[in-house]
Amino acid sequence: MHWLNVVAIVMMIGSGLQIYDASPLFGFVVPPLFTIGGWLGAGIAWHLAFMWLLLANGLAYLLWGFFSGHFRRKLLPVSPGAVLRDIAAALRFKLPHRQGVYNAVQRLLYIGVIFAGVVIVISGLGIWKPVQLWFFTDLCGGYFIARYVHFFAMASIAAFVVIHILLVLMVPKVLPPMITGGKILDTQP
Amino acid sequence: MKKLSLGRRKLLSRALALGALTALPACDYDDPSNPDLADKFLHMMSAFNDRVQQALFNPNTLAPTFSANQITNPPRFNAFYDISQAPVVDPATYKLELGGQIQERSPWTLAALRTLPQESQITRLICVEGWRVIGQWSGVRLSDFLRRVGADTTCKYVSFKCADGYYSSIDMESALHPQTILALDFLTAPLTPAFGAPVRLRIPTKLGFKNPKSIMQLAVGNVYTGGYWEDQGYNWFSGS
Numbered sequence: 436m437h438w439l440n441v442v443a444i445v446m447m448i449g450s451g452l453q454i455y456d457a458s459p460l461f462g463f464v465v466p467p468l469f470t471i472g473g474w475l476g477a478g479i480a481w482h483l484a485f486m487w488l489l490l491a492n493g494l495a496y497l498l499w500g501f502f503s504g505h506f507r508r509k510l511l512p513v514s515p516g517a518v519l520r521d522i523a524a525a526l527r528f529k530l531p532h533r534q535g536v537y538n539a540v541q542r543l544l545y546i547g548v549i550f551a552g553v554v555i556v557i558s559g560l561g562i563w564k565p566v567q568l569w570f571f572t573d574l575c576g577g578y579f580i581a582r583y584v585h586f587f588a589m590a591s592i593a594a595f596v597v598i599h600i601l602l603v604l605m606v607p608k609v610l611p612p613m614i615t616g617g618k619i620l621d622t623q624p
Numbered sequence: 625m626k627k628l629s630l631g632r633r634k635l636l637s638r639a640l641a642l643g644a645l646t647a648l649p650a651c652d653y654d655d656p657s658n659p660d661l662a663d664k665f666l667h668m669m670s671a672f673n674d675r676v677q678q679a680l681f682n683p684n685t686l687a688p689t690f691s692a693n694q695i696t697n698p699p700r701f702n703a704f705y706d707i708s709q710a711p712v713v714d715p716a717t718y719k720l721e722l723g724g725q726i727q728e729r730s731p732w733t734l735a736a737l738r739t740l741p742q743e744s745q746i747t748r749l750i751c752v753e754g755w756r757v758i759g760q761w762s763g764v765r766l767s768d769f770l771r772r773v774g775a776d777t778t779c780k781y782v783s784f785k786c787a788d789g790y791y792s793s794i795d796m797e798s799a800l801h802p803q804t805i806l807a808l809d810f811l812t813a814p815l816t817p818a819f820g821a822p823v824r825l826r827i828p829t830k831l832g833f834k835n836p837k838s839i840m841q842l843a844v845g846n847v848y849t850g851g852y853w854e855d856q857g858y859n860w861f862s863g864s
Contacts, residue, residue: 454754487669564864566863
């Protein structure tokens with residue numbers, strides 16, 4: 436599920452930046468190195484192909500998170516005080532990594548990225564189908580604003596991915612369980 | 625140890641799958657006559673998306689309409705050529721040719737089209753590139769026209785050929801949508817050459833490139849005829 440998500444996110448951001456370049460929202464274009472498809476038609480084709488993987492994987496994750504109690508146990512509670520405390524500890528490099536337990540900053544970031552995931556799907560559907568799925572478009576403030584919402588949701592997820600990868604590099608021991616699913620190594624101290 | 629090697633095998637297969645997937649986009653989807661593996665995958669997904677959009681299409685859902693002060697004026701030109709190369713069709717001698725599963729196939733002059741009931745709309749045109757403009761188009765409802773000429777509306781496709789070599793086709797359900805019109809006017813004046821004179825399709829339930837300009841031929845049939853951009857990889861249905 437995690438690695439399917441890696442594929443989906445890489446493909447969606449790469450093809451999405453290709454689409455962005457056809458009509459940039461800001462005063463810059465994305466260099467071809469970071470785009471997928473080579474031209475607008477292929478960028479859209481990749482984007483609309485892999486959105487189903489992102490959607491299916493995301494929905495499966497949300498359903499599992501709710502019904503297995505994973506969200507309730509691992510992501511809650513999260514209080515502003517705990518977040519500030521853990522940020523302070525992290526900045527002094529005194530925040531320990533405890534396998535299987537998320538600290539307050541992690542909880543906040545995971546909740547944030549799940550929210551960004553929901554926003555990116557809703558705004559994406561609103562941009563794709565502003566007539567038939569007009570309620571998603573309206574929810575994002577109309578077609579014009581929905582493109583910005585979609586972009587900033589992407590930027591949030593990209594920022595999360597960067598932090599996520601930096602932290603894995605700082606704490607390399609978390610990588611094997613990410614690859615194996617975690618349970619195998621638990622039996623081998 | 626056995627468990628761990630299973631993990632390694634899984635890792636290897638996952639890494640291979642990831643590698644295969646990231647290698648695909650190196651192919652550009654740029655040679656429609658010689659599709660490679662990536663192109664075939666994209667074609668398959670695009671056909672799937674056509675079916676999804678057909679299922680999502682509700683003939684009673686109307687595209688949003690806007691007020692006169694929201695109109696983008698001057699409108700934005702877009703084509704596969706520069707604005708100076710837009711075809712100029714003589715409105716006096718113009719005739720819309722009809723073909724395919726249509727009973728009365730005699731060509732229509734502009735004057736004849738103007739005798740039919742006219743429909744006006746202020747709607748948004750969304751380009752596949754992402755930008756949008758709002759405009760006021762008036763003309764003949766395509767559903768009225770198709771019934772008037774005795775078209776077989778059980779057919780799957782309505783196809784268009786244009787003065788500039790452009791061509792496109794749409795599904796019959798979208799063709800019969802009440803906001804789908806053969807536009808003759810923009811802002812109460814006849815269309816200008818760059819914006820589709822003398823007759824263009826205005827279909828606010830689809831992306832801009834599904835609104836062919838300077839239409840010379842209209843045909844109804846069950847054979848898929850694709851389109852200028854569609855044949856290069858744009859999704860065929862491209863509904864909004």
